[in-house]
Amino acid sequence: MSLSIIIVNYKSTRLVLDCLEHLYRGAEAREFEVLVVDNASGDDGRQVITSAFPRISWIGMSYNSGFARANNEGIRQATGDAILLLNGDTLPDATVIETCYRRLMASPYAAAGVQLLNADGTHQISGNYFMKGGLNYLLPLPYLGPLIKRAGEWFRVEAPHVADTDALIEVDWINGAFLMVRRSTIDQAGLLDEDFFLYAEEAEWCSRIRKTGRLCLYGDLKVVHLQGETANQTFGSDGKGYYNLYDRKGLQIMLSNFVRIRKQFGAGWFLVQLFFYLVEIPVFFCGVILSRLGKRPYRYSWTQCRNYCKNVGVVVSKTPVILRNKPYFYKVL
Numbered sequence: 001m002s003l004s005i006i007i008v009n010y011k012s013t014r015l016v017l018d019c020l021e022h023l024y025r026g027a028e029a030r031e032f033e034v035l036v037v038d039n040a041s042g043d044d045g046r047q048v049i050t051s052a053f054p055r056i057s058w059i060g061m062s063y064n065s066g067f068a069r070a071n072n073e074g075i076r077q078a079t080g081d082a083i084l085l086l087n088g089d090t091l092p093d094a095t096v097i098e099t100c101y102r103r104l105m106a107s108p109y110a111a112a113g114v115q116l117l118n119a120d121g122t123h124q125i126s127g128n129y130f131m132k133g134g135l136n137y138l139l140p141l142p143y144l145g146p147l148i149k150r151a152g153e154w155f156r157v158e159a160p161h162v163a164d165t166d167a168l169i170e171v172d173w174i175n176g177a178f179l180m181v182r183r184s185t186i187d188q189a190g191l192l193d194e195d196f197f198l199y200a201e202e203a204e205w206c207s208r209i210r211k212t213g214r215l216c217l218y219g220d221l222k223v224v225h226l227q228g229e230t231a232n233q234t235f236g237s238d239g240k241g242y243y244n245l246y247d248r249k250g251l252q253i254m255l256s257n258f259v260r261i262r263k264q265f266g267a268g269w270f271l272v273q274l275f276f277y278l279v280e281i282p283v284f285f286c287g288v289i290l291s292r293l294g295k296r297p298y299r300y301s302w303t304q305c306r307n308y309c310k311n312v313g314v315v316v317s318k319t320p321v322i323l324r325n326k327p328y329f330y331k332v333l
Contacts, residue, residue, distance in 0.1 A: 003101045004033040004080030005109065007088050013045040014157030015226070016088040016223070024161040033080055033085045035059055037070040052097045064198035066331060068205075074192040075191060081105070083186065085202075087177040090116075090226040097100025100180055110185040110213030111206070113174035114221040115165060123164035123227055125176075127217040131160040134261045140243040141280045142300055142308070143287045163190035165219030174177055174215055176202030177225045193263065195240060197241070197331035198231065199256035208262045234333065252332040253310040258315055259330050262322050270322065277312050284308060297318070 005023075005263075009016050016036065016186055023029050034056045036049060040063050059077060061070055071085055072167055081103055086092060094116060105113045116124040139145045163172060177204055189208040192201050206215060233250035244250045262270040282304050291298050321328050 001028075001031045001098065001101055002079070002081040003031070003097070004035060004078030004082070004095070005076075005084045005086050006071055006074035006075075006078065007034070007036050007086050008039065008067060008100050009036055009040040009041060009088055010064060010196055011041045011043060011045070012188055012233065013041075013043065013048050016045070017050055017111055019053060019057070019086070019088050020049070022091040023097075024053065024055075024096055026098075026104045028098040029094040030055075032094070033057070033078060033095070035074045035078060035105075037061060039064045039066070039070050043170070046179075051101050054327065064333060067199075068201040069194045070190035070330060072191040072194060072320060081183045082311055083181050083183060083330060085176055085179045085181075087225060089226040090177055091226070092178075093223065096223060103218060107216075108214065109216045110189075111174060111179065111181040111209050111215045114213075114216045115177050115178065115219045116175060116225040116227075117176055117222050119224060119226060124175070125161045125163065125285045126175045127162040127165075127169065127215075128173050128175075128203070129160045129162075130172040130264075131156075133265050133272060134257070135263065135273075136160045137257045137273060138276050140245055141276065142245075142304075143283045144280050148304060155157065159264060159332045162217065165217060167219045168216055169219060169300045170214055170216050172215065173206030174206070174217065175225075177227075178223050179206075182228050183328065185209055185212050195259060195263075195328055195330055196256055197252065197329065199253050200260035201256070204260045204263055223316060238309055245311060246307040248332055250307070254311050255318065255332065258318075259322055262325060267323050268327075274315065274319065281309055281312065 006017060007019060017038045036056050037059045039061050046058055051057065054104055059073055083104060100112055100114055113126055116122055116126040117264060138148050162169060190211050231249060237247050237249035242253050245254055258270060261273055288300055288302060288305050
């Protein structure tokens with residue numbers, strides 16, 4: 001095999017150790033090139049990780065560069081004819097990785113993923129389809145989101161994600177927790193966009209990869225992903241998924257999603273999405289007031305309403321830069 005695995009680390013030594021421990025349980029892992037890219041963690045992670053796993057290559061960034069830039073540095077230094085972006089909060093099986101690699105290299109596909117699982121064995125969203133204008137990003141809106149979802153169900157709009165699969169299925173983009181790409185594909189599509197700090201970068205990257213070839217999920221191959229563990233530690237947040245719009249993590253999600261919309265779908269769709277996020281502000285305000293008048297438990301707090309408004313305000317302040325689509329590092333931390 002000629003496979004390079006890139007794991008990005010930021011103050012997550014314990015998670016990376018667990019990831020590598022699961023990886024090296026399989027004899028196949030001896031054939032992998034493993035690169036850990038550290039985003040200036042400033043702790044003893046290098047000593048601890050390299051002492052436990054001397055086979056890996058350690059790449060130190062001089063600052064917290066985020067997901068895209070760190071992976072790009074790993075890709076530049078990797079030697080494999082396929083690259084696997086692997087989250088440090090996964091518990092990978094070397095046999096699964098080897099099987100995915102051999103299938104991908106023997107197939108017509110440009111990139112591949114596997115079925116991600118929660119720690120309890122339930123399925124995570126591992127592959128997705130593009131929705132026009134990225135309209136699925138409206139679903140997390142507190143009050144307008146559920147209305148939009150009901151409207152989509154009424155008109156029988158298909159869900160943009162693959163809930164779970166046990167078979168091979170073609171998708172438009174793959175979860176970046178486990179994303180394997182041919183080196184020849186990267187040469188054509190380019191590296192990840194370094195405007196992104198975290199979130200949405202793999203979706204934008206897959207939109208360019210898809211122009212070079214098809215993407216797929218091997219649903220019978222499973223990998224456990226402790227979703228959100230690293231990001232939650234970094235942002236001091238909680239919860240999983242992408243419906244939290246009320247803290248610094250929510251701001252990074254929101255900002256990255258808007259950047260992706262502008263890059264992939266254009267300025268018009270960016271403005272349409274921003275309109276809905278702005279309309280949500282008075283709706284959110286009224287919804288919180290009305291909830292106080294009823295007897296049901298409060299669904300949202302004034303703090304969430306205030307923080308949502310602040311986060312949208314940041315997006316509005318960045319709108320001229322986003323619309324110009326010039327190089328800019330959209331980093332919240």
